Amino acid sequence: MNRFRRLRVSPQMRRMVRETKLSKSDLIYPLFVEEGQNIKTPVQSLPGIYRYSIDRLDDILQQISKSGISGLIIFGIPAHKDDKASCAYDDNGVTQNAIKYIKKNYPELIVIADVCLCEYTSHGHCGIVSNNKILNDETLPLLAKMALSLAKAGADIVAPSDMMDGRVKAIRKILDENGYIDIPIMSYSAKFSSEYYSPFREAAESTPKFGDRKTYQIDCANSREAMREILDDIDEGADMIIIKPALAYLDILKSAREICNLPIAAYNVSGEYSMVKSAAKTGIIDEKRIVMENLLCIKRAGADIIITYHALDAAKWLNDEEKQ
Ligand code: PBG
Ligand code: ZN
Numbered sequence: 001m002n003r004f005r006r007l008r009v010s011p012q013m014r015r016m017v018r019e020t021k022l023s024k025s026d027l028i029y030p031l032f033v034e035e036g037q038n039i040k041t042p043v044q045s046l047p048g049i050y051r052y053s054i055d056r057l058d059d060i061l062q063q064i065s066k067s068g069i070s071g072l073i074i075f076g077i078p079a080h081k082d083d084k085a086s087c088a089y090d091d092n093g094v095t096q097n098a099i100k101y102i103k104k105n106y107p108e109l110i111v112i113a114d115v116c117l118c119e120y121t122s123h124g125h126c127g128i129v130s131n132n133k134i135l136n137d138e139t140l141p142l143l144a145k146m147a148l149s150l151a152k153a154g155a156d157i158v159a160p161s162d163m164m165d166g167r168v169k170a171i172r173k174i175l176d177e178n179g180y181i182d183i184p185i186m187s188y189s190a191k192f193s194s195e196y197y198s199p200f201r202e203a204a205e206s207t208p209k210f211g212d213r214k215t216y217q218i219d220c221a222n223s224r225e226a227m228r229e230i231l232d233d234i235d236e237g238a239d240m241i242i243i244k245p246a247l248a249y250l251d252i253l254k255s256a257r258e259i260c261n262l263p264i265a266a267y268n269v270s271g272e273y274s275m276v277k278s279a280a281k282t283g284i285i286d287e288k289r290i291v292m293e294n295l296l297c298i299k300r301a302g303a304d305i306i307i308t309y310h311a312l313d314a315a316k317w318l319n320d321e322e323k324q
Pocket of ligand 1: 114116118126161162196197198199200201206213268269270271
């Protein structure tokens, strides 16, 4: 008989033989910044998450800085939306100004800038629309302009999440041509069309006004197609890739780990967060235990980095464990 229980006898023994570890440096916190003044609005669909105007950011930035996590991914919500997503690539746009503010005052934080048009378009789609179609090639120059503008503002990493074909190449080209050779691209390579994004769309005001995102985001039935997307993004020059969502897609994460040597980030998305928060609120589950289990399992499946709304709570819990 094999005695597996020998290595499970005490917390010390279990800790020593643990195969996977979660660290504060693995974590990235999503931050919503809204145009305007004196705003700190709770997001109803994401308990504990707020939308801030730039003048109210200090409180959360100090928390992020003290927490020991690596940094944040920023989503801007402009006051003005139009069919060309003008504010997305305005050097004085809300996202650009927020990045300038953060990098000036909190240079130690890694700032990842999400590159996508949906928060900036009047119709809420991630690309340019004509006759109810989302145009691919016409969208690429705008995404490239947006990435350049975010890099100019001081973003450490740009993260295209639009799922247009060819965008990594277009972004790499414009960054290089303008001297931003050292700005990495973290590409949302395997971004599935998912109901798990619904709470985010309320936070970012980015729900499409017609149709859905199924003509550009990956069908949740497809794993092999996701691997083709990843290999193609690597070919186009991606430095890191993102798998999104995370928990229902751990098989994708595992397969990605096998075919790819780049750092992999998993995006533990809004719906995953809100479901945990709802269940915890009713007392059905213990929030801390379920969150720490979920995050560790995402790492076990192959993630190096986890983007999660739980990041600040998880950092606190990791600190508590260290003190024990
Ligand atoms: C923008 C974007 C989305 C998310 C990140 N970037 C939403 C979408 O594709 O509709 C989702 C994040 C989350 O649900 O937490 N394209
Ligand atoms: Zn989008």
